[in-house]
Amino acid sequence: MSALEQLVERLPSPGRPLLGRRAVTLPLPDNIICFHRAAAEDLNRPQRGRALHHRFVLILALRTAVTVCIDDRTIRLEEGEGILVFPFQFHHYIKPENEKLNWLFVTFELVDIEALRPLHFRPFIITPAVRVIATELVSAYLERSEAEMPILLLALLLARLRHEKPAPHRDFGLAPEPPMVLQVNQLMHNSREAPGIKEIARSLGISSSHLRARFRKSCGVSLGRHLRRVRLERACGLLRLSAHRVSEIAEQCGFTSVYTFSRAFHRMYGVSPLAYRHGERRPRRIPL
Numbered sequence: 001m002s003a004l005e006q007l008v009e010r011l012p013s014p015g016r017p018l019l020g021r022r023a024v025t026l027p028l029p030d031n032i033i034c035f036h037r038a039a040a041e042d043l044n045r046p047q048r049g050r051a052l053h054h055r056f057v058l059i060l061a062l063r064t065a066v067t068v069c070i071d072d073r074t075i076r077l078e079e080g081e082g083i084l085v086f087p088f089q090f091h092h093y094i095k096p097e098n099e100k101l102n103w104l105f106v107t108f109e110l111v112d113i114e115a116l117r118p119l120h121f122r123p124f125i126i127t128p129a130v131r132v133i134a135t136e137l138v139s140a141y142l143e144r145s146e147a148e149m150p151i152l153l154l155a156l157l158l159a160r161l162r163h164e165k166p167a168p169h170r171d172f173g174l175a176p177e178p179p180m181v182l183q184v185n186q187l188m189h190n191s192r193e194a195p196g197i198k199e200i201a202r203s204l205g206i207s208s209s210h211l212r213a214r215f216r217k218s219c220g221v222s223l224g225r226h227l228r229r230v231r232l233e234r235a236c237g238l239l240r241l242s243a244h245r246v247s248e249i250a251e252q253c254g255f256t257s258v259y260t261f262s263r264a265f266h267r268m269y270g271v272s273p274l275a276y277r278h279g280e281r282r283p284r285r286i287p288l
Helices: 003-010 113-119 128-143 148-163 180-189 197-204 208-219 223-241 246-252 258-269 273-277
Strands: 030-039 056-063 066-070 073-077 081-085 091-094 100-109
Touching: 030 128, 030 148, 030 223, 056 148, 066 081, 073 081, 081 113, 100 128, 100 223, 113 148, 128 148, 180 197, 180 208, 180 223, 197 208, 197 223, 208 223, 223 246, 223 258, 223 273, 246 258, 246 273, 258 273
Parallel strands: none
Antiparallel strands: 030 100, 056 081, 056 100, 066 073, 066 091
């Protein structure tokens, strides 16, 4: 007797066959990209450094353990485990157990971030149930026959992960990078309006010149360039996931005018803000 037949025999005979379980609201992801990495040296590409963007990154380490640095924490992701990186979390990879690996990445956008909060900084085990759904997701993504299937399967996978037991408890170490960039990012993302350098320096209790110097020394890039990159990534999320006008998004992200915003956006992504909103994906990232 098959497992399905055994389960069917356990079902009761309903006394009220027209009264069943009600539907629940299921947050649906959007703009899904599935890809894999087969070599440890490819994990930090294309940025060649700490990635930062407005998308979720679901990681399934199918083969080979690697340490994942997320914000100020280092998490050893063992073979057969996974983790979800949230939008605007710095992340990169160190100390691979082996140069050869097989990791599945699924990046996506989601309006309701709080729905996935239980998975924040929580490695999970790739159980047989998780593996089955992930297999169907990748298969549907490769077939490209029905556009809604990968979306529904990813939503199902995320729902399953929220109810799976976490990986065995382990202590998170501190990431090998000074926390200045994290302090700046937290101030930016906790503010409804993008703060400038003077506001950030005031919040940290230091002068603007000292902030600029410390940031460049710790991160190897100017603070102005970093703020512009974060604002543009924030704008990407608003363009995809909100109905705000481009002028409103430009203001929310700290740009002085729509023209300044549009020029910076095109320089970064190779398309205009409106073209990005209407589905034209950036062909490449142009360094600022």
